[in-house]
Amino acid sequence: MMLLETKLLTKIYGGLTAVEAVDFSLRQGLVHALIGPNGAGKSTFVGMVSGRTPATSGEVWFDGQNISAWPAHKRMRLGMAYTFQITAIYARLSLFENIALAQGMRDQDAALDALGRVGLDERLDQLAGDLSYGHQRLLEFAMGVAQSPRLLILDEPTQGLSESEIAGFNTLIRSLAGETTILLIEHNMDVVMSLADEVTVLQQGRVLSSGTPETVSADPLVQDAYLGRETC
Numbered sequence: 001m002m003l004l005e006t007k008l009l010t011k012i013y014g015g016l017t018a019v020e021a022v023d024f025s026l027r028q029g030l031v032h033a034l035i036g037p038n039g040a041g042k043s044t045f046v047g048m049v050s051g052r053t054p055a056t057s058g059e060v061w062f063d064g065q066n067i068s069a070w071p072a073h074k075r076m077r078l079g080m081a082y083t084f085q086i087t088a089i090y091a092r093l094s095l096f097e098n099i100a101l102a103q104g105m106r107d108q109d110a111a112l113d114a115l116g117r118v119g120l121d122e123r124l125d126q127l128a129g130d131l132s133y134g135h136q137r138l139l140e141f142a143m144g145v146a147q148s149p150r151l152l153i154l155d156e157p158t159q160g161l162s163e164s165e166i167a168g169f170n171t172l173i174r175s176l177a178g179e180t181t182i183l184l185i186e187h188n189m190d191v192v193m194s195l196a197d198e199v200t201v202l203q204q205g206r207v208l209s210s211g212t213p214e215t216v217s218a219d220p221l222v223q224d225a226y227l228g229r230e231t232c
């Protein structure tokens with residue numbers, strides 16, 4: 001079943017077409033990576049999916065419903081969680097309070113479970129602002145997971161993380177595989193190749209290529225655009 005689909009999704013800022021007529025689909029339970037150079041339209045695209053950025057035209061479908069006109073909070077209630085590029089935690093609240101806020105105080109066990117998944121359950125009462133940058137990113141990830149989302153959108157989750165933290169992140173995503181559908185914006189190609197079931201490459205707002213990591217990396221269009229680069 002397709003959990004998420006977009007049809008001719010388009011965003012125009014003034015004279016600039018940031019996302020142009022993107023048809024996209026994501027099957028339930030898969031990890032789909034969205035890649036492309038800076039300015040390709042990745043954040044704008046996921047902004048339109050999550051409802052934070054109004055689309056100029058086109059449609060967003062979630063679980064068979066046309067949600068194009070729905071505001072972000074209503075999409076969240078439907079099961080979309082979006083973790084931002086910039087850490088969105090409350091520094092003066094404890095880890096537990098951050099998690100509890102993220103999931104609307106619904107379920108204490110789920111909050112504890114999410115912190116356990118990222119190995120921060122020993123630090124429940126610590127202030128989030130006292131965590132290292134890498135741990136703050138993990139907390140942010142746990143805040144997404146604690147919402148038990150049907151679709152988890154991660155915007156550059158490994159940015160600024162050390163090699164060992166990236167390895168830990170990979171393990172985390174694998175632990176969610178099958179349980180949660182994941183849309184991942186990621187610049188680190190090693191992470192993309194090891195985690196993604198499917199990859200879509202955006203370039204100048206359009207889909208350049210889409211398919212399995214193997215198909216996409218063998219696509220001559222993609223090779224012309226990226227091959228030989230560590231990141232894209």
Ligand SMILES: Nc1ncnc2c1ncn2[C@@H]1O[C@H](COP(=O)(O)OP(=O)(O)OP(=O)(O)O)[C@@H](O)[C@H]1O
Pocket residue numbers: 013016017018036037038039040041042043044045
């Ligand atoms: N609020 C805005 N107003 C005007 N132009 C914008 C706005 N947000 C994004 N853009 C432009 O839209 C295009 C796509 O930007 P977007 O941030 O979606 O790309 P991206 O692929 O996420 O890039 P990055 O990898 O750098 O985050 C860029 O040319 C950007 O300058």
